[in-house]
Amino acid sequence: SQQGEEDPQALSIQEGENATMNCSYKTSINNLQWYRQNSGRGLVHLILIRSNEREKHSGRLRVTLDTSKKSSSLLITASRAADTASYFCATSRQAGTALIFGKGTTLSVSS
Amino acid sequence: DARVTQTPRHKVTEMGQEVTMRCQPILGHNTVFWYRQTMMQGLELLAYFRNRAPLDDSGMPKDRFSAEMPDATLATLKIQPSEPRDSAVYFCASGLQGGRTNEKLFFGSGTQLSVL
Numbered sequence: 612s613q614q615g616e617e618d619p620q621a622l623s624i625q626e627g628e629n630a631t632m633n634c635s636y637k638t639s640i641n642n643l644q645w646y647r648q649n650s651g652r653g654l655v656h657l658i659l660i661r662s663n664e665r666e667k668h669s670g671r672l673r674v675t676l677d678t679s680k681k682s683s684s685l686l687i688t689a690s691r692a693a694d695t696a697s698y699f700c701a702t703s704r705q706a707g708t709a710l711i712f713g714k715g716t717t718l719s720v721s722s
Numbered sequence: 723d724a725r726v727t728q729t730p731r732h733k734v735t736e737m738g739q740e741v742t743m744r745c746q747p748i749l750g751h752n753t754v755f756w757y758r759q760t761m762m763q764g765l766e767l768l769a770y771f772r773n774r775a776p777l778d779d780s781g782m783p784k785d786r787f788s789a790e791m792p793d794a795t796l797a798t799l800k801i802q803p804s805e806p807r808d809s810a811v812y813f814c815a816s817g818l819q820g821g822r823t824n825e826k827l828f829f830g831s832g833t834q835l836s837v838l
Contacts, residue, residue, distance in 0.1 A: 644826060652832075653813055653831045653832055654765075654815075654827075656827060699765065703824045706819070706820070707824070708824070709755060709767050709770050709778060710755075710767075710824065710827060712757070712764065712765040714764035
């Protein structure tokens with residue numbers, strides 16, 4: 612079974628609003644990563660948070676990790692039309708093992 | 723910028739034909755992954771290699787799929803014979819992994835495969 616599951620499956624917002632996506636996983640992890648995929652393209656790494664970290668920021672992105680609840684959230688602040696894409700969380704159970712991806716959240720940002 | 727290169731970008735073939743997809747990982751990366759993406763299943767791990775040695779190919783249908791790394795600059799994924807249910811986008815990704823943590827992956831643009 613997949614390690615990570617994103618929620619919601621789809622999200623539609625207006626430019627300037629914040630977008631929050633959640634990820635839940637089932638087992639202990641080494642780290643959790645978020646990726647973005649534009650239509651017809653490969654995935655692009657956004658941010659990595661290690662199991663001993665609780666929050667991380669990168670530009671307009673904020674990621675939180677709650678290992679007790681086995682969940683993470685990705686917040687995109689002041690969204691732009693260019694943020695329209697699918698967002699995936701990915702986890703690995705331990706160092707050296709493969710990343711397992713969820714099915715993603717499709718974000719649509721309208722101007 | 724260094725990037726993962728996949729060829730071909732698109733492939734249309736008939737059922738029963740052999741399909742070979744190629745991937746050039748980023749120089750210096752020690753781990754190469756093959757993923758398959760479909761609407762129904764999302765991103766599925768097919769196989770991965772570290773230092774060219776296969777670590778896990780449990781995600782691949784063994785009777786028709788094979789993955790190899792003949793050298794550090796080339797990874798291949800073959801399907802023989804292909805079936806319509808193999809239609810999907812196949813991604814190659816590479817990264818520098820090992821030690822105490824997994825670092826980020828770099829993905830190619832994918833091979834969109836259609837088996838008629």
